[in-house]
Amino acid sequence: MDDLFTVVDWSRWQFALTAMYHWLFVPLTIGLALIVAIMESIYVKTGKVKCLAMTKFWMLLFGINFAIGVATGIILEFEFGTNWSNYSWFVGDIFGAPLAIEGIVAFFMESTFIAVMFFGWKKFSPGFHLAATWLTAAGTALSALWILVANAWMQQPVGMEFDPAQMRNVMSDFVAVVTSGTAVAKFTHTVASAWTLAGVFVIGVSSWWILRRRNVELALDSIKVASWVGGAGILVTLATGDMSAVNVAKYQPMKLAAMEGLYRGSCGQELVGVALLNPDKKAGDDIEDPYLFDISIPYGLSFLANHDFNSFVPGINDLIDGIELTTEGDTIRTVSYAERIARGREAHEALRAYDAAIVAGDEVAKESALANLKVNYPYFGYGYLDSPEEAVPPVGMTFYAFRIMVMAGGYLLLLFVYAFIASYWRPKWLQHKVSCVIAMLSIAIVWICSQAGWITAEVGRQPWVIQDILPTRAAISDIAASSVITTFIMFAVVFTVLLVAEMSIMATQINKYSKEDINKIANS
Amino acid sequence: MEADHMTFFLQEYWWFLISVLGALLVFLLFVQGGQSMLMCTRSADDRNLMVNSIGTKWELTFTTLVVFGGAFFASFPLFYSTSFGGAYWLWILILFTFVAQAVSYQYRRKKGNLYGTRFFDILLVLSGAFGCFLLGVAVSMMFFGADFRVSMGNILDPGSPVISQWGDGHGWEAIFCWRNWILGFAVLFLARTQGALYFMNNIQAGDRFFDICRRRVLVNGVIFVVFFLVFVGMLLTATGLQSTGLHTFEPVPYKYFQNYVEMWWCLVIFLIGVAMVLYAVGKSVFLKHYTKGIWWSGVGTVLVVLTLFWVAGYNNTPYYPSLADTASSLTIANSSSTQFTLKVMSIVSILVPFVVAYIAYVWYKMNARPLTPSEMESDHHSY
Structure with a gap:
């Protein structure tokens, strides 16, 4: 592979592109699913038509967003194989298990009950339909659980050991993988941030209606629900952000x-x-x-x-x-990075010696190589690096992304405090033009915040795919750079075309949703 | 149970689950098959009915593919890294078909659709046709081989650290291989046949529409049978590989025929499956108002595909033979996850019957009454 670094760079760009597009849609799916479930619960309890109209409207936006979320999601899953084939083998024994469990437990729940949610209003009892909506919401959150467990494992590899005979890591403790501090913090932080994002989205869209003096009652009711969900979301996000910081300090001090x-x-x-x-x-x-x-x-x-x-x-x-x-x-x-590189290379040599000893049938040499490998394996990934500076992530991007995330998060906390107080005690505040415009602009801020969070986490992880164990450059597939460049362009074009389509449909639905639609829903 | 026996059992069990997922996926491709026929009618009403009929099931097909991929990753990661990273273009194109499918249902008739309904309908047709064909091509490589070699030691080569290396075609050679086309076209026309059978079962729009579907069952069914027979002929006369050790193999003439004979129960299930599909096609074509064909055909398809996976992977057969280096061929023994991981996942797989049960219940309730034009138009969420 004479163009190794070109392939690595373009593969990283392609994965980043897919992940960032995916994360435009998924948090809204996760958060809106919860909001819709709460709204439908209120409808089932009160029987009020306005609650049904509110539920169905946000469900409509959920559906539009859901489709493109799963479309980008399937690409992410398969890109582990297509672009990161070495990674797939090197850690497949650990990473694959959460992915398979996610499929069996969460994806089927989500895909089955979402059909009930959209098309089952007249085919199931209200109670069953409500249960289906809650199961869809649970399915979306659970879908995030397993992939985030896998991601957390990449930041803090635990519950595994290296099998030199097969040149891969194997799982030794599933519970440790699932309950590591990073996994717990990452899941709660990410899901809560999705509630926050959806809460801001609902408040922003509702404010648009208020500004246009349309569906005002529905908008004010929506803001109430969104304030609860988003408010809880931002509080949990901040608390778990603290947990994440402690974990990063402990396991990824360079980040x-x-x-x-x-x-x-x-x-x-x-x-x-x-x-x-x-x-x-x-x-x-x-x-x-x-x-x-x-x-x-x-x-x-x-x-x-x-x-x-x-x-x-x-x-x-x-x-x-x-x-x-x-x-x-x-x-x-402590162990300097020059020493880590030396020990990583020693681990590589030990692995070569182990392999040679197996071929030669030399038990003594095998045991000796194995002992040497075991001592140096914690630095295995450093063996691929040429200099200590290579182990430093891009400082500028990580630094600024982190600040953007934190500052935006602080602003969103204030926004929810305001929305909560105003929606319950001062509804007139929400009808002020400035308030509406700020709420609408906040939609952009929450998405920037969300993306900045992932940039901090993933760019800050560089150069590692698996912290200290496998650098990105050793995780790739044997493909031509021209192929990856071509598919990168294809993905960029397709995702952008679809994003434009989604935004246009969303905007039209929001803009056109009127009293007639509400009456139609009431009579349907 | 001794450790080796336990590992062997778990590997076989997970190949069985992969087979089940693969078989269900091929059945559920009736959604893609239905999509591929959207342009066979000039009536926009017919098209809307067809889209709304299969539209409640596309996520199930989609999810089954995702879980099929995830389960392969988890249980046989060396296949995942070898095939996906190697046959790059084949898998990327398959992905594009599924991406196009996912959004097209939701967007095609929504207000604010910038590109128009026809744009998304064309996407549905293309994604339906190419999705089926390309998946057939991908599965065909499990019998007729692929252009790869595996060398674990590569991981220590800083200049070229990739374990699984593929020929220069990177999947194009598989797409343009005529032998793979046979199964590709067989899958496509089976999916189209089943799509038409599903419409007959799920749509109530008068005799005209029903008769159109019947004709499609006949035409696509006949083409499917031709391709299927050619595929079966090629399969049963092919020289396959037999494992003689973890990474050693020897060629065996008529290997897959031998597998069917040695695993006689596979042959019985295969024949029952084929008979059910033919019965479904025949009865749906010749009886005027028969609507249950999709179930006979569906169960038959699942049975046939199950046995194809079994003869591909069981009986010491490499399920992914390498054309470039025989010793690199993948078997369920040399490409699997560890016993520990397989055991953990097997515990979770206890949930599978529960999952199947709730899917079946929801399917039953959703399809209890056929879809009518009036019901479609009154639905706030219709596609």
Whole structure:
């Protein structure tokens, strides 16, 4: 493969493109499913036609969005094989299991009951239909569970061991895989962020109606439900964001350093609130200042990372050099990245020796190679790297994406507090023009926030596919760069065409939904 | 149970589940088959009826493909990495057909559809036809081989670290191989036959529409039988591989014929399945108001496809023979996940009967009354 890096880069672009498009639609699906289920519950309890109209309208938007979500989802699943075939074998024994369970448990539930939800109003009792709607909502959330467990495992590989005979990792503890701190935090954080996103979407669309003086009652009722769901969502998102930070500090310290643009850490490390990164600053350089300007919170990062104001948080250069400080200021040597690379290469050599010993039938050499491999395997992935600097993720993108996510998240918390108070006690506030415009603009903000979160998580994980075990460059398929470039362009065009189609249909449905539609629903 | 026996059992069990999913997928391709016939009528009303009839089932077909892929990934990851990463273009094109299908139902008649209903109807036709054909091509490689080689040691080569390597065609060679076309066309015309049978069962729109469907059953059924017979002839006379060790094989003339003979129960099920499909086609064509053909044909299809997967993978047969390097051929023993993973997933698979039960219940209730034009028009969510 003489064009290895071109294939790797384009494969990454293609996967990123698919994942980002997928994540435009999926959080809305997850969140709207819950909102629709709550609305239908209110309808079944009260029997009010306006509640039915509200349920059916948001269900309609859910359906439009759902289709394109699953369409991009199937590509993601199969891209693990088409573009990342080495990865599929290297960790398939672990990663495949959650994927298969997801299919059996969640996808069938979702696809079966969604048909009832859309087409079963007259074919099933109200109770059964409501149950189907809730099962669809559960199915969408469960669909996220297993893929997020798999993703979390890539960030914090646990419950596995390396099988040198088959040159792959194998699962040894399923419970550890499913219940790792990263898995729990990632699932709750992601699903709650989806509730937040859907809550903002409903508030924004409802505000459009209010601004146009149409379906105002329906809009105000929708905002009430959305405030509950989105409000709960943003609170859980913030709480689990804290859990995520602690996990990142523990298992992916290089990612945390990149998120902060931190090159030399300290005890009682401050948290950068707003800053402009110095573009001349590079890993390994201790001369340039990392920021052109910054506003920081004293002790903030130490507390965020370790829940201890005085704890040490390592920077990029500390990690490369293998340096930590105690709270007393003493220096502790850890494993430097140069040493990690050396040990990774030793692990590769041990694996080669093991393979040769098997062929030669030399038991003594085999045992010796195995022992050497075991000691050095935690650094296996570093054996592929040429220099310590290669282990540093793109700092700029990770840093800014993280700040955008956090700031947008803070803004959304305020938005939900406002929407909640206004919808219950001050409905007139919601009918103010400025309020409506802000709510509508917030739709864009919540999507940017959501995408920024994933960019932080996934770009910050680079260069690893599996943290410390497998770098992206060793995870690919044997395909020509021209093929990947071609399919990247095909996907980009198709997704964009479909996105435009969806947005046009959504906008038209929102714009045209009128009193007549509500009456039609009431009489149907 | 000894560890080796347990592993063997779990591998066979998971091949069985893969077979079940594959067989159900081929049955559910009646959705794609129905789509491929949308342009056979000039009546927009007929087209809307057809779309709304199969429209409540497309997600089931879609999900079955996703689970089929997921289960393959989980239970036989070496197949997943070899086939998907190797036959790149074949799988990418299959994916595009399913993407086109998913959105077309939802968007085709919605207000605000920028591209028009006809655009999405054409997408449905193309995705239906090519989806079936290409899946048939992909499955055909399980019998007639694929252009790959597997070398685990490659993972340690920093310049070219890929374990499974494919020939330069990257799937195009499979798409343009005439032997694969036979099964591709057989699957396509079976799906079209079943699509027409499903319409006869699920749509109540008068004798004219019913007769059109009957004619389609006849035409597509006959073409299907021709392609199917050619495929079966090729299969039974093909020289296959026999495992003699984990990575050693020897060629055996008439291997798949031998598999059917040695696993006689497979042959019995195969013949019953074929008879059921032929019975469904014949009775639907010759009886004037017979609507149950889809069930006979559906069960028959599942039985036939099950046995095809069984003769492909059981009886020491590599289910993915390599044309480039025989020793690289994949068997259920050398490509599977570990015993631990298979065991974990097997525990979860206990839920499968429950899943099948609720799908069957919902299907029964949704299809209890045939779809009529008036019902379709009154439905707020109709496609």
